[in-house]
Amino acid sequence: MxxxxxxxxxxxxxxxxxxxxxxxxxxxxxxxxxxxxxxxxxxxxxxxxxxxxxxxxxxxxxxxxxxxxxxxxxxxxxxxxxxxxxxxxxxxxSAGATGQFAVQLAKLAGNHVIGACSSDEKVEYLKSLGVDRAINYKKEDLNAVLTKEYPSGIDLAFEGVGGDMFKAVLDNIAIFGRIIVFGNCSHYHGDAGDEPQYGYQQNRKMQLRSASLRGFQRRHHPKDEPEHLQRLVKLVQKRKTEGRHRPHRVPRI
Structure with a gap:
């Protein structure tokens, strides 16, 4: 064998x-x-x-x-x-697809969705997933766009970058807004851009908005995973998420 x-x-x-x-x-x-x-x-x-x-x-x-x-x-x-x-x-x-599914599930729930990315090609892809406002942060100032276009703030942020991206989210979180942190990839190469004493500024901004911050680590939810994974699989199978999210065949590797 x-x-x-x-x-x-x-x-x-x-x-x-x-x-x-x-x-x-x-x-x-x-x-x-x-x-x-x-x-x-x-x-x-x-x-x-x-x-x-x-x-x-x-x-x-x-x-x-x-x-x-x-x-x-x-x-x-x-x-x-x-x-x-x-x-x-x-x-x-298992990397890179998190945000793609997050925006689709958010749209299924009837939300106005904002997505940040690093290229015009990704902007078009986000739009194809139903994102209402796709922002290429290489060309547009994310913080400025959020401040101008969403003066009431963001109610829920799904954040996995950290550093300057997290600051932009925190600066624009709504009163009683929520931030879900699932990663910190900007720190992988030491380019987070964090300022000294930023922890104090972060806590102060959260306090002033009565906002909440919660981390997420998949391994801490072993009992919940089977149920929610089944729900996600059914959504994909029924094509309620973006249709191309079924297994994609390629002619060769």
Whole structure:
């Protein structure tokens, strides 16, 4: 029976090359109902992997599985899967799609949605998802746009960048507004632009607006995840989110 290799973290280290190890498993996994098995041909390393292996997301008992991005070929298909077949090329990622789903779910709930991005191409993509105001922060001053166009402030912000982006959100949060922090990617390369004593300014602005700030870490909600994941999957299957968010076939890798 063919074996397969997987990557796991065996020690925490700020040097990513020292943290993972390759483990050979004697048997290939089989696809359960509603699932597929993908033979990975290419793997990616992103900031989340680095944070996990360095202990930046907290530490747990080792070893733990590692790897969030890959591209490969479907080798097994479970029951009830009709839109994917053995031999299909697939690419998947747990990074970068968060905001795309967030804006679609916000629109489904009937909200006016603002989206910030770094290129004109992404502006057009956000518009195609239903975003009401897409802002290319490379060309427009995000803080100035929010202040001018939304004088009453933002009621809910979904923020995963930090640094200057977080400041712009905080400066424009509405009274009783809420900020959900799910990441801090501007700090990954030390370019957050934070000013000294910014913690005091942050707390003061939250106080003056009676606003609330809440962090989110997926691993803290293991009991809630199955229910909400099922709801999200059903939304995608029914195409109530943007239709192209079903698995996308590519001619080759």
């Amino acid at each position: 063919p074996s397969y290799r997987r990557i796991q973290v065996h020690t925490y280290s700020t040097d990513f090359t020292k943290a993972p190890e390759i483990v050979v498993e004697p048997e290939l996994p089989t696809a359960g109902p509603g699932n597929v098995v993908v033979e990975n041909r290419f793997l990616g390393i992103n900031a989340t992997d680095v944070n996990i292996t360095s202990g930046g997301y907290g530490r747990t008992t080792l070893p733990v599985k590692c790897g969030l991005e890959a591209a490969g070929v479907v080798v097994d298909v479970g029951q009830s899967v009709s839109h994917i077949k053995v031999g299909d090329n697939v690419a998947y990622s």
